[in-house]
Amino acid sequence: MSFVTHMHLALEEARAAAWRGEVPVGAAVIGPDGRLLCSAGNRTRELCDPSAHAEMLAIRAACAALGTERLIGCDLYVTLEPCAACAGVIAAARIRRLYYGAADPKSGGVAQGARVFTHSQSHHAPEIYDGIGAEAAARLLRDFFAGLRGPR
Ligand SMILES: [Zn+2]
Secondary structure, rough: OOOOOOOHHHHHHHHHHHHOOOOOOOEEOOOOOOOEEEEEEEEOOOOOOOOOOHHHHHHHHHHHOOOOOOOOOEEEEEEEOOEEHHHHHHHOOOOOEEEEEEEOOOOOOOOOOOOHHHOOOOOOOEEOOOOOOHHHHHHHHHHHHHHHOOOO
Protein backbone atom coordinates (compact mmCIF):
# COMPACT_ATOMS: atom_id res chain seq x y z
CA MET A 1 0.00 0.00 0.00
CA SER A 2 1.37 3.39 -0.89
CA PHE A 3 1.32 6.29 1.51
CA VAL A 4 -0.45 9.38 0.25
CA THR A 5 0.34 12.51 2.19
CA HIS A 6 -1.98 15.47 2.28
CA MET A 7 0.53 17.68 4.07
CA HIS A 8 0.78 19.95 1.02
CA LEU A 9 -2.78 21.13 1.77
CA ALA A 10 -1.77 22.10 5.30
CA LEU A 11 1.39 23.80 4.01
CA GLU A 12 -0.69 25.85 1.57
CA GLU A 13 -2.81 27.05 4.47
CA ALA A 14 0.33 27.89 6.45
CA ARG A 15 1.63 29.98 3.56
CA ALA A 16 -1.72 31.77 3.28
CA ALA A 17 -1.62 32.47 7.02
CA ALA A 18 1.80 34.10 6.64
CA TRP A 19 0.40 36.35 3.91
CA ARG A 20 -2.31 37.45 6.33
CA GLY A 21 0.34 38.30 8.92
CA GLU A 22 -0.50 35.28 11.06
CA VAL A 23 1.99 32.81 12.46
CA PRO A 24 2.22 30.34 9.55
CA VAL A 25 0.57 27.17 10.71
CA GLY A 26 -1.90 25.24 8.56
CA ALA A 27 -4.12 22.19 8.97
CA ALA A 28 -6.31 19.92 6.88
CA VAL A 29 -8.92 17.34 7.87
CA ILE A 30 -9.19 14.38 5.50
CA GLY A 31 -12.37 12.33 5.54
CA PRO A 32 -12.57 8.52 5.74
CA ASP A 33 -12.84 8.48 1.93
CA GLY A 34 -9.41 10.12 1.64
CA ARG A 35 -10.79 13.43 0.41
CA LEU A 36 -10.26 16.87 1.88
CA LEU A 37 -13.05 17.84 4.27
CA CYS A 38 -11.79 21.19 5.54
CA SER A 39 -8.55 23.07 5.77
CA ALA A 40 -7.63 26.17 7.72
CA GLY A 41 -4.76 28.38 8.71
CA ASN A 42 -3.99 30.13 11.93
CA ARG A 43 -6.26 33.18 12.51
CA THR A 44 -5.58 34.14 16.11
CA ARG A 45 -4.85 37.78 15.27
CA GLU A 46 -7.64 38.27 12.77
CA LEU A 47 -10.28 36.75 15.05
CA CYS A 48 -8.75 38.10 18.30
CA ASP A 49 -9.00 34.54 19.53
CA PRO A 50 -6.10 32.72 21.19
CA SER A 51 -7.79 29.42 20.37
CA ALA A 52 -8.07 30.10 16.63
CA HIS A 53 -5.23 27.71 15.84
CA ALA A 54 -5.22 26.11 12.40
CA GLU A 55 -6.13 22.61 13.58
CA MET A 56 -8.82 23.95 15.91
CA LEU A 57 -10.47 25.86 13.04
CA ALA A 58 -10.18 22.92 10.64
CA ILE A 59 -11.73 20.52 13.18
CA ARG A 60 -14.56 22.96 13.95
CA ALA A 61 -15.31 23.42 10.26
CA ALA A 62 -15.20 19.68 9.56
CA CYS A 63 -17.55 18.95 12.48
CA ALA A 64 -19.93 21.66 11.30
CA ALA A 65 -19.83 20.32 7.73
CA LEU A 66 -20.62 16.79 8.91
CA GLY A 67 -23.08 17.88 11.58
CA THR A 68 -21.27 15.93 14.27
CA GLU A 69 -18.91 16.53 17.19
CA ARG A 70 -16.82 13.48 16.32
CA LEU A 71 -14.68 12.96 13.26
CA ILE A 72 -14.61 9.17 13.28
CA GLY A 73 -12.23 7.82 10.67
CA CYS A 74 -10.89 11.27 9.80
CA ASP A 75 -7.22 12.19 9.69
CA LEU A 76 -5.65 15.51 10.57
CA TYR A 77 -2.58 17.06 8.97
CA VAL A 78 -0.93 19.98 10.79
CA THR A 79 2.30 21.71 9.85
CA LEU A 80 3.34 22.16 13.48
CA GLU A 81 3.07 19.96 16.55
CA PRO A 82 -0.30 20.75 18.16
CA CYS A 83 -0.40 22.57 21.48
CA ALA A 84 -2.02 21.01 24.54
CA ALA A 85 -5.36 22.72 23.88
CA CYS A 86 -5.54 21.46 20.31
CA ALA A 87 -4.40 17.99 21.37
CA GLY A 88 -7.34 17.89 23.78
CA VAL A 89 -9.73 18.77 20.97
CA ILE A 90 -8.10 16.20 18.66
CA ALA A 91 -8.80 13.55 21.32
CA ALA A 92 -12.38 14.76 21.83
CA ALA A 93 -13.00 14.72 18.08
CA ARG A 94 -11.67 11.12 17.90
CA ILE A 95 -9.29 11.94 15.06
CA ARG A 96 -7.97 8.64 13.66
CA ARG A 97 -4.48 9.68 12.60
CA LEU A 98 -2.51 12.80 13.38
CA TYR A 99 0.22 13.77 10.95
CA TYR A 100 2.30 16.76 11.91
CA GLY A 101 5.36 18.50 10.54
CA ALA A 102 7.73 20.44 12.74
CA ALA A 103 8.18 19.79 16.43
CA ASP A 104 7.29 22.75 18.65
CA PRO A 105 9.61 22.96 21.66
CA LYS A 106 7.87 26.16 22.80
CA SER A 107 4.20 25.18 22.79
CA GLY A 108 3.96 21.57 21.66
CA GLY A 109 1.77 19.28 23.72
CA VAL A 110 2.05 15.98 21.89
CA ALA A 111 5.64 14.70 21.99
CA GLN A 112 6.73 17.12 24.70
CA GLY A 113 5.27 19.43 27.30
CA ALA A 114 1.87 18.15 28.41
CA ARG A 115 2.06 15.02 26.20
CA VAL A 116 -1.73 15.05 26.24
CA PHE A 117 -2.35 11.68 24.60
CA THR A 118 -0.21 9.75 27.09
CA HIS A 119 -2.53 10.49 30.03
CA SER A 120 -5.30 8.16 31.09
CA GLN A 121 -7.62 11.18 31.11
CA SER A 122 -7.22 11.40 27.34
CA HIS A 123 -10.27 9.53 26.09
CA HIS A 124 -8.73 8.80 22.75
CA ALA A 125 -5.28 8.82 21.25
CA PRO A 126 -4.81 9.07 17.50
CA GLU A 127 -2.07 7.24 15.66
CA ILE A 128 0.70 9.82 15.44
CA TYR A 129 3.13 10.41 12.59
CA ASP A 130 5.52 13.31 13.09
CA GLY A 131 8.11 14.97 10.91
CA ILE A 132 5.94 14.90 7.76
CA GLY A 133 7.01 17.91 5.69
CA ALA A 134 8.80 19.19 8.77
CA GLU A 135 11.50 21.06 6.90
CA ALA A 136 9.08 23.12 4.81
CA ALA A 137 6.91 23.85 7.85
CA ALA A 138 9.88 24.94 9.96
CA ARG A 139 11.25 27.10 7.14
CA LEU A 140 7.94 28.98 6.88
CA LEU A 141 8.01 29.69 10.60
CA ARG A 142 11.68 30.73 10.54
CA ASP A 143 11.15 33.09 7.60
CA PHE A 144 8.06 34.57 9.22
CA PHE A 145 9.75 35.36 12.51
CA ALA A 146 12.91 36.58 10.74
CA GLY A 147 10.66 38.98 8.79
CA LEU A 148 9.14 40.27 12.03
CA ARG A 149 12.59 41.09 13.35
CA GLY A 150 13.28 43.07 10.21
CA PRO A 151 16.31 43.10 7.92
CA ARG A 152 19.70 42.90 9.57
ZN1 LIG B 1 -3.21 24.78 19.38
